[in-house]
Amino acid sequence: MATFTAVYDACVLYPAPLRDFLMWLALTDLFKARWTEEIHAEWIRNVLLNRPDLTIEQLTRTKNLMNANVRDCLVTGYSELIPSLELKDPGDRHVLAAAICCHADFIVTFNLKDFPEQALAPKFIEAIHPDEFIKQLIDLNPVAVCAAALRQRTSLKNPQLTRQEYLDTLALLGLTLSVAALRDLCQEI
Structure with missing residues (x-):
């Protein structure tokens, strides 16, 4: 059964092959995979910017399938934590807030520099590259x-x-x- 929790950052959900593999891994119950509607909005927005062949309907379907198939995946109630957090990019604070709220052990991200150890360690959270995570x-x-x-x-x-x-x-x-x-x-x- 799941022994730890990982929040997926939008950047690891952006590439379809990685998103798909991370979803299959989430179904193993080796860990709890978590994300937010805000994280969904970020990866979907970026995919639509770079892939004009895809539609919002297609990506919304993907999002809905992710939410429906991974147990307890959506983190809510984290927004009040955002103002108190300090990161180099304020746009990343929602990810850290979600991780704190769901007691995550990891933030799975390509952007390790955006989640410095000194900001995460007091919360007992580690930013981890998807390769190292897998x-x-x-x-x-x-x-x-x-x-x-x-x-x-x-x-x-x-x-x-x-x-x-x-x-x-x-x-x-x-x-x-x-x-x-x-x-x-x-x-x-």
Whole structure:
């Protein structure tokens, strides 16, 4: 059962292959995955800016599926904490506030510099790169992570990906440690 909680920052939900893998991992119950409607709004806004081929309806459907399929994922009641928090970018305070509110252990983010240790340590929260986060999950339960990766890869239909193409896609997202471990441990992906 879940032993720790991780808040996903919008930047890790932006790339569809990573968002999808993080969702499959959330379904393993190795940890509690959490986010907010504000985090959703941020990644959706940025995807729409850079992907004119996608619509708000498509991304809203994705958001709704995420919310419906990951138990207790939405953090609420954090907004009153935001004014008291200090980060270099005030736009990131809502993520930290959500993490504090749900007693998260981690903020999974590519933007580690935006969540400095001195701001997070007093709250017992750590900012962690998604590659390191996934690698820790692999170390915790390689069978569950391999199964999640297999479910993700076999669910892809347009286009279908070979094992190598799938792992290459994850590597392009900066998941080098995770991909190396998956290559070694998960022959059935």
